[in-house]
Amino acid sequence: MAEFDYDLFVIGAGSGGVRASRIAAGHGARAAVAEEFRVGGTCVIRGCVPKKLLVYASQFAEELHDTAKLGWTIGQKSFDWAALRDFVASDVDRLERAYTSTLDNNKVDHFHERATIAGPNTVRLASGREISAKYILVAVGAWPVMPEFPGNEHAITSNEVFHLENFPKRVVIQGAGYIALEFAGIFNALGAHVTVVNRSDKILRSYDESLTDRLLTMMRARGVEFRFNAPIESIIKQSDGSLCVNTKGFLPIEADAVLVATGRKPKTPGLGLENAGIELGPNGQIPVDEYNATSCPSIYAVGDVTDRVQLTPVAIREGHAFADTVFGGKPRTIAYDHIPSAVFSQPPLAGVGLTEAAARAAGHDIKIYTSDFRPMKNMFATRAERGFYKLIVDTATDKVIGVHMIGPDAPEILQAVAIAVKAGLTKADFDDTVALHPSMAEELVLMR
Structure with missing residues (x-):
């Protein structure tokens, strides 16, 4: 008989937990996941995915105002919040089913109840059942902070x-x-x-x-x-x-x-980490090393619960690296520099690498290149909003160490240019690249 019920038990079926269990199962591990709410985690269920759908819907409201300049005549317009809300909810349902199918297709058992840590190799389900595992991965994410005030x-x-x-x-x-x-x-x-x-x-x-x-x-x-x-x-x-x-x-x-x-804080209260001798950090986070290991040799943690970088793609990479390291015989760590990020505001902005202030604080001798322009799409808009792109270049190496932009589709453009920054390309490499015209992105290679 096996010494443990599972090789891996994951607490939390968000992006990091699902990825870790799937990859671990692919390496031959007997894996299980417990989730107290819905499979998919913050991003899929109550975060970036449904929020982005609302962003698209709200942007359409603005574009409706500009249809006359585009030659369109639109009749009476009205907005139905319930219709939008329910459509977004239905897509969340679809994604949850897809995530659940991923677990099933990879033969990962899943328990739809809360799990806590009862010991270094034991988890306790809300039903009272205790399950043993050679390794436990905590991937419970973070939770919104509600300040204390009357009302x-x-x-x-x-x-x-x-x-x-x-x-x-x-x-x-x-x-x-x-x-x-x-x-x-x-x-x-x-x-x-x-x-x-x-x-x-x-x-x-x-x-x-x-x-x-x-x-x-x-x-x-x-x-x-x-x-x-x-x-x-x-x-x-x-x-x-x-x-x-x-x-x-x-x-x-x-x-x-x-x-x-x-803000959001790691969702560690009541998790039972003290039963494995794990002390939390000042923000309630689980301290881990570069391999996602805690102070208890059998327990690891990935994602927002570690409070390193609270981004879904980071949690996914951490979960994958954990599974490769522990079950795949391929120790891997994650680099936390050059992580692109975006704000889907209206208009959106995005950035990768060092900001101007951070570059100067780090002692870099820098040169700043900017482009201030009116995007062609905005010619149809009633507001004369301008786009703004900024390159931060280290003068000693000519490397582009930061790119920041605001304007239509900035996040989509930033993802591609983040590859160049991560690769250490120089301003000369940008200058040598032929522009794609007419586009907003061409501004990145035309700054002089």
Whole structure:
């Protein structure tokens, strides 16, 4: 008889956990996954995928206004939130089925209940059953942070926003990170009055200020109101069901919905890590080494629960590397430099490599190249928004060490140019590349 019930037991069936179990099974491991909610994890069920669908829908609202210039005559227009909400939910259902099929096709057992750690080689299911495993992988992700203030029970997070019964005409959003600004753009474009309140005076702190300053100006021009240094102090539910939002230093705001998007913390409370002697980090994260190993030799962790880089593609790579290392005999680590990222705001922005401020702080002698242009697509728009691309070049090596852009399709363009930055290509390599005309992307090879 086998010493353990499974070679690998994964807690959490998100992107990292599903990838790890699938690859481990491919290496011959007997693998199982436990998931207390829905297979697919944050990105698929309540994160980037359904949110991107809402972004597409809201962008269409803007394009409808520009149809006359394109020669189209459109009749009466109306927006049905319930239809959009239910379509997005149906696509989430489809994706969950696809992820579940992936587990089945790779002969990975799955348990639809909460699992916690009972010991170095034991997990305990909510039903009380205990299962032994040679290795345990924790991939439970992160959870939205809800600040403490009177009336916070009347606020929602990004978990609940996809299930609103009615479309809110007045929305207050606390936070100025990518989740907050993406939903601000969605609700604004769909017709709501949006007020963003933030405890500091900055938005998108990890992005290049040339882009964030421009985005702030554009969002304000689109009608999004911003209040800085104004965290929510209380929310009062009024007799008509509306909300009165009190913020520091400003008059109250009347709202139909309040979305709090002030960050995410690793979902480790109650996980039982102390039963394996694992101490958590200051943000509740599970400390791991470069091979995703914890202080307990039989337990590993990947994804947002480690609080290294909270991005789905990173979790997938970590899960894959873990499986190759532990079960495939091919030890692998993940490089965390040159990770491209994007904000699907309106307009979107994206970046890879060092920002100008980070490059200078790191001691690089740099040269900055920029292109400020009006995208051809925007010629049809009522707003004269301009695109902006920025290259950061190390003068000693001529390598492009950062690329940052804001404008239509910026994330799609950035993914390709991220390959060049990762490969260490030089400004001369960019200059030697023939432009693809007419396109926005050609600006990347025309800066002089």
